[in-house]
Amino acid sequence: MTILSFTFFSLFILTVGSDYKVVGLTTTTRASGERYVQMRAGAPFKIALFADLHYGEATSTDRGPLKDVNSTRVMNTVLDDETLDFLIYLGYVITANNLPIANASLYWDQAISPTKSRGILFASVFGNHDDEPFEWPKAWFPAPGIPLLICPAVNSTHSGEEACSFRGTKRIELMKHEIEHNVPSYSSNGPKALWPSISNYVIQVSSSDDPKSPVVYLYFLDSGGGSYPQVISNAQAEWFQNKSEEINPNSSVPELIFWHIPSQASNKVAPQFGIHKPCVGSINKENVSSQAAELVIMELLVKRPSVEAIFVGHNHGLDWCCPYEKLWLCFARHTGYGGYGDWPREARIIEITQQPFSFRTWIRMEDI
Ligand SMILES: *[C@@H]1O[C@H](CO)[C@@H](O)[C@H](O)[C@H]1NC(C)=O
Ligand SMILES: *[C@@H]1O[C@H](CO)[C@@H](O)[C@H](O)[C@H]1NC(C)=O
Ligand SMILES: *[C@@H]1O[C@H](CO)[C@@H](O)[C@H](O)[C@H]1NC(C)=O
Ligand SMILES: *[C@@H]1O[C@H](CO)[C@@H](O)[C@H](O)[C@H]1NC(C)=O
Ligand SMILES: *[C@@H]1O[C@H](CO)[C@@H](O)[C@H](O)[C@H]1NC(C)=O
Ligand SMILES: *[C@@H]1O[C@H](CO)[C@@H](O)[C@H](O)[C@H]1NC(C)=O
Numbered sequence: 001m002t003i004l005s006f007t008f009f010s011l012f013i014l015t016v017g018s019d020y021k022v023v024g025l026t027t028t029t030r031a032s033g034e035r036y037v038q039m040r041a042g043a044p045f046k047i048a049l050f051a052d053l054h055y056g057e058a059t060s061t062d063r064g065p066l067k068d069v070n071s072t073r074v075m076n077t078v079l080d081d082e083t084l085d086f087l088i089y090l091g092y093v094i095t096a097n098n099l100p101i102a103n104a105s106l107y108w109d110q111a112i113s114p115t116k117s118r119g120i121l122f123a124s125v126f127g128n129h130d131d132e133p134f135e136w137p138k139a140w141f142p143a144p145g146i147p148l149l150i151c152p153a154v155n156s157t158h159s160g161e162e163a164c165s166f167r168g169t170k171r172i173e174l175m176k177h178e179i180e181h182n183v184p185s186y187s188s189n190g191p192k193a194l195w196p197s198i199s200n201y202v203i204q205v206s207s208s209d210d211p212k213s214p215v216v217y218l219y220f221l222d223s224g225g226g227s228y229p230q231v232i233s234n235a236q237a238e239w240f241q242n243k244s245e246e247i248n249p250n251s252s253v254p255e256l257i258f259w260h261i262p263s264q265a266s267n268k269v270a271p272q273f274g275i276h277k278p279c280v281g282s283i284n285k286e287n288v289s290s291q292a293a294e295l296v297i298m299e300l301l302v303k304r305p306s307v308e309a310i311f312v313g314h315n316h317g318l319d320w321c322c323p324y325e326k327l328w329l330c331f332a333r334h335t336g337y338g339g340y341g342d343w344p345r346e347a348r349i350i351e352i353t354q355q356p357f358s359f360r361t362w363i364r365m366e367d368i
Contacts, residue, residue: 013280013360013361013362014280014321014328014330014360014361014362015358015359015360016308016309016328016358016359016360034202034203034204034217034247035186035188035203035204036203036204036205036206036211036214037085037086037121037186037203037204037205037206038205038206038207038208038211039085039205039206039207039208039215039352039354040085040208041208041209042208043083043208044351044352044353045085045086045205045215045216045351045352045353045354046082046083046084046085046086046349046350046351046352047084047085047086047087047088047218047349047350047351047352048078048079048082048084048086048087048088048347048348048349048350048364049088049090049258049311049313049332049335049347049348049349049350050075050078050087050088050089050090050335050336050347051090051091051092051260051313051314051332051333051334051335051348052090052091052092052127052313052314052316052332052334052335052336052338052339053071053075053089053092053093053094053111053335053336053338054067054071054092054094054095054129054336054337054338054339055068055071055093055094055095055107055108055110055111055336055338056068056094056095056096056098056099056104056107056338057095057098057338057339058095058098058338059098059099059100060098060100060137060139060140061139064098064338066337067336067337067338068107068110068337068338070337070345071111071335071336071337071338071345072110072113072114074335074336074337074345074346074347074366075114075115075335075347076114077366078347078364078366079114079115079118079120081364082347082349082364084120085120085121086120086121086122086123086186086205087115087120087121087122087123088122088123088124088125088218088258088311089111089112089122089123089124089125090125090127090258090259090260090311090312090313090332091124091125091126091127091128091130091223091259091260091261091313091314092127092128092129092130092260092313092314092336092339093108093111093112093124093127093130094107094108094111094129094130095129095338095339096129096130096131096132096133096134096168096169096226097129097132097133097134097135097168098134098135098137099134099166100134100166101134101166102166102169103169104130104131104168104169104174105169105173105174105177105178108130108174108177108178109177109181112124112178112182112185115184116182116184116185119184120184121184121185121186122182122184122185122186122187123185123186123187123201123203123218123220124175124178124185124187124199125199125220125221125222125223125258125259125260126171126174126198126199126222126223126225126226126260127223127225127226127260127261127313127314128223128224128225128226128230128260128261128314129225129226130171130174130226131168131169131170131171131174131226131227132168132226132227133166133167133168134166134167134168168226168227170196170227171196171197171198171199171222171226171227172189172195172196172198175187175188175189175198175199176189186203187199187201187220188200188201188220189201190222190239191239193235193239194222194233194235194236194239196227196228197222197224197228197233197236198222199220199221199222200220200221200222200236200239200240201219201220202217202218202219202220202243202244202247203217203218203220204217204218204247205217205218205352207354207355208354214247214248214253215253215254215352215354215357216253216254216255216256216352216357216359217244217247217248217253217254217255217256218255218256218258219240219243219244219255219256219257219258220258220259221236221240221257221258221259221297222236222259222260223259223260223261223291223312224261224291224292225260225261229292229293230261230291230292231291231292231293231295232259232263232291232295232297233295234295234296236297237295237296237297237300240297240300240301241300244304244306248306251304251305251306252306253306254306254307254308254357255304255306255307255308256307256308256309256310256311256350256359257301257307257309257310257311258310258311258312259310259311259312260312260313260314261289261290261291261312261314262288262289262290262291262312262314262315262329262331263290263291263294263297263298263310263312263329264290264291264293264294264298265294265298265324265329266288266290266312266322266324266329266331267287267288267290268324269322269323269324269329270284270287270288270318270320270322271284271320271322275320278322278323279320279321279322279323280320280321281318281319281320281321281331281363282319282320282363283317283318283319283320283333283343284317284318284320285317285318285341285343286315286316286317286318286341288315288318289314289315301327302324302325302326302327307327308327308328308359309321309327309328309329309330309359309361310327310328310329310330311330311331311332311348311350312329312330312331312332313331313332313333313334315331316333316334316339316340316341316343317333317334317341317343318331318333319331319332319333319346319348319363321361330348330361332347332348333346333348333363334346335347344365344366345365345366346363346364346365346366347363347364348361348362348363348364349361349362349363349364
């Protein structure tokens with residue numbers, strides 16, 4: 001790592017300021033026990049997004065595991081070079097349908113290990129392949145179409161046919177494992193009423209002066225995919241409405257939203273041919289692949305004065321931020337080596353300042 005790494009920063013910085021006042025400490029009446037992360041005194045709060053890591057992709061080929069080695073290197077580079085306060089795994093952490101093992105948590109562990117080993121606090125949301133069952137690679141079928149029994153090495157716990165038909169590791173199992181085995185994990189299973197949609201929760205970022213005083217709320221929503229449709233349900237929207245009104249009743253604290261699959265609203269504002277104002281960004285190489293349906297969540301977010309921006313992954317060839325109504329819609333681009341596209345890998349950085357609240361966001365390119 002040299003000072004030259006500066007040249008790898010994207011110049012396309014989005015700065016958003018506002019005149020939000022931070023809620024005073026004396027009137028905090030929250031009974032909901034939201035978890036908080038406290039800002040360091042005199043420093044902005046810096047978050048990195050790792051999107052679309054695709055661990056465990058193409059495990060039946062020689063190149064597959066090498067992709068994971070590369071993805072780990074990208075993460076190590078970003079984690080070594082940035083002083084981060086928080087890390088967000090923005091979905092599609094693993095390509096579970098390529099995993100010929102019974103427990104995809106093993107690959108999930110690999111993906112979070114660089115962050116965990118540095119003791120950086122993190123949270124994760126699910127993407128569209130994280131909980132899929134194993135699919136037999138076509139290469140395992142000979143010309144006549146009769147499956148060859150090429151299965152992973154059998155051991156005492158997994159044997160025979162069973163070892164060739166692995167069901168997906170459910171979202172709830174992946175999340176339980178992450179939470180139980182990783183002290184720095186701030187992820188949550190979300191309310192049971194919303195299951196099988198799991199990663200629905202909120203984290204409070206608190207002022208450096210007072211852990212009870214929120215500077216911003218980070219909301220995580222599960223945009224589906226894998227074992228159920230790619231959509232944010234009306235029940236999730238209602239949960240967001242209930243929760244945000246409960247903990248931030250007069251919208252005095254700004255809110256940032258994180259999920260994996262873009263809203264259909266991103267299609268409406270996507271720049272044509274390149275990127276031009278009011279959008280900012282460096283690559284616009286594909287069409288938006290949005291959620292299967294647009295239910296009420298976007299209406300709620302647009303109406304709520306405190307919601308500032310939505311950050312998504314999913315489209316590897318997009319890293320723009322565009323305004324939609326009064327929100328910013330931002331893509332994270334592609335952090336992992338698995339998955340389609342050869343655009344240089346990166347992490348999106350978000351830097352939050354308090355009093356007055358503002359955030360800046362840019363893309364940190366891989367430096368390898
Ligand atoms: C907003 O709500 C908080 C409690 O969450 C309260 O402390 C604050 O005084 C309220 N502000 C206004 C302008 O009503
Ligand atoms: C790993 O990264 C190097 C450097 O970017 C690249 O040349 C190589 O093709 C990558 N390997 C795989 C399997 O993606
Ligand atoms: C047996 O295989 C499973 C699935 O691949 C793995 O999780 C487990 O660690 C293996 N056990 C031994 C003793 O190798
Ligand atoms: C996967 O393994 C972890 C421990 O390594 C365990 O907590 C979890 O229950 C396992 N899940 C399944 C589906 O075997
Ligand atoms: C939202 O709040 C209403 C009223 O308290 C409650 O009936 C409903 O179950 C809540 N919905 C969710 C999804 O939490
Ligand atoms: C995006 O969609 C349009 C219309 O469907 C199509 O003509 C175009 O080729 C697509 N662009 C890319 C980069 O796939």
